[in-house]
Amino acid sequence: MAYSNAAAAAVFDEIADLLEVQGGNAFRVRAYRNAARTLAGLGRSAKEMIAAGEDLDDLPGIGKDLAGKIAEIVATGSCVQLDALRKELPEGITELLRLPGIGPRRVQALRGALGVQCLADLQAAAEQGRIRGVRGFSRDAERRILDAIIALLKTQRRVPLATAAPMAAALLAELQTVAGVQQAAVAGSLRRRRDTVGDIDLLVSAGRGSPVMERFAGGNGVQRVLAKGSTRASIVLQGGVQVDLRVVPQASFGAALLYFTGSKPHNIALRRLAQEAGLKLNEYGLFQGAHRVAGDTEESVYRALGLPWIDPELREDSGELDAARADRLPHLVRLQELRGDLHVHTSDSDGRDSLRVMAEAAAARGLSYIAVTDHSRRLAIAHGLDAGRLARQIDLIDAMNEQLSGITLLKGVEVDILKDGKLDLPGAILQRLDLVVGAVHERFDLPADQQTARLLRAMDHPYFSILAHPAARLLGEREPCAFDLERVLRHARERGCFMELNGQPTRLDLDDHACRMARDIGVLVSIASDAHGLLEFGHLDWGVGQARRGWLEARHVLNTRPLEEVRRLLDATMGRSEAAVTS
Template sequence: MTVRNAEVATAFEEMADLLEIEGANPFRVRAYRFAARTLRDLPAEVGEMVAKGEDLTGLPGIGDDLAGKIKEILSTGTAAAIEAQRKRVPATVTELLRIPGLGPKRVKTLTQELKIRSPSELQKAAQEGRVRTLAGFGEKTEQHILAALAARLAEAPRVKRAVAIPYAEALVAYLEQLSGVGRVMAAGSYRRGLETIGDLDILAVAPAGRPVTDRFVAYQEVRDVLAHGETKASVRLQSGLQVDLRVVPQESYGAALLYFTGSKSHNVVLRQLAQQRGLKLNEYGLFRGDTRVAGETEESVYAALGLPWIPPELREGRGEIEAAKAGRLPHLVDLHDLKGDLHAHTRATDGRHSLQEMAEAARLRGLQYFAITDHSRRLTMAKGLDSTRLLQQMEDIDRLNATLSGITILKGIEVDILEDGNLDLPDNVLGRLDLVVAAVHSRFTLSKQKQTERIMKAMDHPHFSILAHPSGRLIGRREPYDVDMLRIIRKARERRCFLEVNAHPERLDLTDIHCRMAREEGVLLAVNTDAHSMLDLENARFGIGQARRGWLEKSDVLNTRSYAELRKLLKPTMKA
């Protein structure tokens, strides 16, 4: 049985939730959460590390006890301590944690005050108006809970892209090892770079016959075989992810890849274009009568329809075919275009590595500049910096820059936007920084008007540089706050400041729609990792994926500029 990082991390997060619901020691809860984050951000599979005899206690936040539990989960799929804790807290209670907006503290309140033990009981209590009577809830929260419950029932389960990647990559590598198999590709929403994945679609080139599908259903992580034929098979993995395999001949590969990549709306327009030319397009090829005129490659199909190849990230039926016809497809930004990162943390607040360690990791990635933007004082749980500590960090950065070559460390802060729109630190300190990254970390449920005005007032601050994670969402855990994003984007244009595309896979904020909106309004976006560890710098690829889905070119991204160019662009947002 193969157990992947995401599954071990999920087990640790569940343990932390269960402990918090029960009122356990906060340090113990935090240890599990810290370890879960380490595992999610780990580029190597922890199972492979154990197999090689590597010491897990060298990982951030992993001591002997947690290392032992990791090994136990890897070998058995669970840990005795977690099973014991599950028995103490009913399974129906833990289901409440999957409802966006309900964390362990709120679940604890619901279970203790209203004796709620399941989503159905919560729905009934909310419909009867009992939830709003609890401290820290209110009528608006009650309505949000009802909406979240309804959405949860309506939606099919999906997993975050970062979780799906190791499963997809491992399956592709597994199938490529089979003799006679040509190309293997993950298609569908995965290939289009969506934030979350439903079913995983795999396409393989091979002669007709059962060996490929036989090997597929024999994969060691398969839990259930849902279908098994000569060219099609479908399985459910131990993680719950459904994977569908199609085996196609080489001459149909391009057409099949196009068809199974989607989206449906994109494919509908392509079929209409084919019909206008007297052709028929399907997963087997592009045909004139019974004669295949294209299909071995995607490029051949697009060309036969009078179009250039369209990147998968754009295939959402949002004007990409019209842009292709007119020769106006964007030249999408790529990962190697990034020259720097403008949002990162150290262990001075809630990061895991020192200033020096983060700087060295950024230098090794080839970045020209790297901004340290630890949290400001209001975020007490993150040990936010007050003026004195921030000024000391600025001196530390100056000393570090004097020793570095090939990279410049920028002095910044992730400052809280207070409810009244003011910033969390005084002007005489903010004015000494290279940039100010501002963020909403509280009062997410303000009305649309109040939330928008709050942020716009903050953007009027003379030292404001970048709005971090502009919608505040956490995918699958917290809905975006209600804000007029078009007004925010136009305010950024007026102020000549910038918005962030936060690359953390749980945020991916801005959305692709808002990225494109910013591009059309002429507002530059910064693709930042929001790194809390050296490993988090790897998340830049997720931010670039989001930028590409938002039609962004290199010129649309602030931190594709050289250091000299960046300084010129940042200067108008600051007044010494």
């Protein structure tokens, strides 16, 4: 079974990690990382491009050598170089690299200083207090490492949505070509678009004699087969992701899709509703005695229970059944309703593409405006802009807007919120912008009361428009900051500024619960890609999925509005009255 782009990207990321652990050439490591990002954000299937005879080495950051390796991965599900690197290093190194907060350089340092080769070695070193003696590691870092190990051992490793989704899509595309297959769909938490998934659930309806199970279990990307029967199989893909497949009759497909999509609390609530009506609901259908009342489609099951169809993202038993009974289900926001993107980076800071390239890529995706929000000076690692460089970028944007057609560039910045709540750039330059996006990039561990005060003070700045990735979480790597979310949201409403839902797959911040709270309090949410390259505008789709889980409609989202309205709303955050704008 052919590997997806995301899986091929994972191979390149692992090669880069293992090379870095070995102390390999930095340029070579960077080449693999750039290639992984290109593949992960590619809008087309590499397999299809190869089949069409297209040259992959025309892609950004992909030369002939890497193009050859992509073809190898697509054809075989593996890569000779990765297999060789795995043999050169202890087996436990890969496990160490999956630990939050432990990157390749830290693994290299711990191997050299303490001889750490696996998770058990690292745990013993942390428990014995030896890690704090290694250069670059503090007592607090040692404690965090031990906490991360304990947490990892307690919970199953989860996969980011943006990693699992392309894998599932590639598997489905393959299964749909198998003889006898009538329907195929993604189920489980992936269909509900949770930010991470424990495994991938697939559902197929197929006639007797279909070789779908053999095809599923015998693909190139399969690392091992856990179970294989006539109606259910489980495999583990290269990289450790488990995939479960269930095969059902066509007459039961809707009931099975409903059942295996979940969530479990939603299913329990539905079964209780069926019982109250004298019916029985399971994965085979909705029954009255031995008679199947419904089950070929999800809609038929919901309808027989007196309910409209409920979007999968809402199925968490968090009020959706009451809303359905009262005909108050939200009309969830859709990707095509986004008119702009208010958080975009260019090569002026840490982005990979120029201002013009990003503008043209946004226009090609149907957006009518984007905000250029390169980092401020404090974030030196991102080559942040000082006041002088930002002033030159402002002039460049003004000039470019005179030349562009179909897209408007808004002048902005992603300014650091300092520990005391002040902003990283002076007001004299900020007031020249269309919007100011504030973000926390350090001191994530402040106590909740101090972190809350920091955010409130930042929002009180006379030039402040949007709070970016408010919890500053990185899925699987960094826990969200502790702060009083409700207080921050109520202050944002009073101040008239907005909250961001960052669509970066490792962030998805605001989370779904925070989105729903923002909606209820009356704060508009900006769904942003935080794109650092032309291929990353696709992150808007992940942000929309999170927004849908948070019950957001288009009217709750800032950037579903036309440019003129967005300008008026942003001007208000920057202290500019409508009269001043129109004069």
